[in-house]
Every structure is written in C-alpha cells, then in structure tokens.
Amino acid sequence: MAEFNNVTVVKKANIYFDGKVTSRIVQFADGTKKTLGIMLPGEYEFGTDSKEIMEILAGELKVLLPGETEWLEISGSGEFTVPANAKFKLQVSSVTDYCCSYIHE
Amino acid sequence: MAEFNNVTVVKKANIYFDGKVTSRIVQFADGTKKTLGIMLPGEYEFGTDSKEIMEILAGELKVLLPGETEWLEISGSGEFTVPANAKFKLQVSSVTDYCCSYIHE
Numbered sequence: 244m245a246e247f248n249n250v251t252v253v254k255k256a257n258i259y260f261d262g263k264v265t266s267r268i269v270q271f272a273d274g275t276k277k278t279l280g281i282m283l284p285g286e287y288e289f290g291t292d293s294k295e296i297m298e299i300l301a302g303e304l305k306v307l308l309p310g311e312t313e314w315l316e317i318s319g320s321g322e323f324t325v326p327a328n329a330k331f332k333l334q335v336s337s338v339t340d341y342c343c344s345y346i347h348e
Numbered sequence: 349m350a351e352f353n354n355v356t357v358v359k360k361a362n363i364y365f366d367g368k369v370t371s372r373i374v375q376f377a378d379g380t381k382k383t384l385g386i387m388l389p390g391e392y393e394f395g396t397d398s399k400e401i402m403e404i405l406a407g408e409l410k411v412l413l414p415g416e417t418e419w420l421e422i423s424g425s426g427e428f429t430v431p432a433n434a435k436f437k438l439q440v441s442s443v444t445d446y447c448c449s450y451i452h453e
Contacts, residue, residue: 247356250355252352253350254384254447258445263388265445269357342359
C-alpha cells in the first residue's frame with residue numbers, strides 16, 4: 244500500500260535522540276494507529292508498550308530482538324515484530340524510512 | 349489545528365541532504381497538498397515550484413528569503429512565505445519540525 248487514505252495525521256512530530264529518530268502518528272478510522280518515521284545512522288534502544296510490527300521501507304539496519312543473541316540484518320526493505328512490553332536494539336547504518344504498526348491484542 | 353483529518357498520507361518519505369531533511373506528503377480532499385517534515389541542524393538551499401507557506405512547529409532557524417539581504421530568525425514557532433519559482437536559504441540550528449503548504453495561484 245503506497246498511501247493511507249481517510250486517515251488523521253497528528254501535525255507535530257515525535258522527536259527522539261536529538262532528532263535522529265522522528266515520527267508522525269497516523270490514526271485510522273478503525274481506531275488503529277501507525278507511525279511513519281525516519282531513523283538516521285546510529286545505535287538506539289526502544290521499548291514497546293503494545294506489540295509492534297516494524298516495516299522497513301528503505302534503509303540498512305541491524306535489529307536485536309528481545310531474547311535473541313543474533314542481529315537480524317535488513318537491507319532496503321523488511322519487517323520485524325516486537326512483542327509488547329519489550330526492549331529491542333537497532334544499529335542503523337543508512338537513513339531508514341519505516342512504518343510502525345501498533346497491535347493491541 | 350493539531351491534526352489533519354480525512355487526509356491521504358503517502359507512506360514513503362521524501363529524503364534530502366542525506367536524511368537531514370525529510371518529509372511526508374499529506375493530500376487533502378480539496379486537492380491541496382502539504383508536507384510535514386523535519387530538518388536537522390545544517391545549512392540548506394531549496395527551490396520552489398509553487399508558492400510555499402512554511403509553518404515552523406518547533407525549532408530554531410534563520411531564513412534568507414529571495415531578494416532579501418537580512419536573515420529572518422525563527423525560534424520555536426513562526427511562518428514565512430516563499431514565492432513560486434524562487435530559491436531560499438535556511439540555517440537550521442536546532443531540530444526543526446515544519447508544515448509546508450503548496451499554494452497554486
């Protein structure tokens with residue numbers, strides 16, 4: 244899906260890590276939420292509240308998912324899922340464009 | 349307006365200057381278009397096709413508008429207008445969140 248129709252976009256960005264990670268909230272008619280974001284090269288740790296599905300639209304990065312010892316490599320496009328209430332680490336090596344879906348189960 | 353309702357958002361980001369400037373396109377039911385973007389500290393020159401109204405939502409920057417010799421300073425929030433087919437310069441000193449409206453006259 245190249246675009247999201249009939250959505251609400253929160254105007255102000257979420258800004259993390261001095262602007263190296265930024266995102267905007269997209270709300271859907273069914274009450275679900277996604278964020279569209281950009282991560283610049285760097286190392287980050289994030290925590291989840293709900294389950295998250297991270298779709299990588301462009302970029303190069305490695306992901307260390309909770310409970311894993313091996314980094315998952317993503318180049319260009321890919322997807323990974325993080326459970327609720329978990330932490331995960333990212334090593335971003337080129338500008339990464341992502342779409343994060345928040346899944347309430 | 350804190351959010352845009354009933355809009356279409358293009359999923360993929362526009363990425364400029366190695367990711368130091370990024371934006372996403374928001375399309376409105378009336379056919380108009382805005383971009384929501386982030387600029388990291390740096391110096392940039394942009395060119396316009398249509399007239400643009402740049403609303404600064406957060407950040408610190410100086411703007412040199414076409415034909416001007418004095419830089420306009422914006423801190424926190426502000427707005428400036430750039431005519432169509434013109435160039436303007438920005439000196440961004442802290443992470444800047446913006447909303448750009450494209451005006452076809």
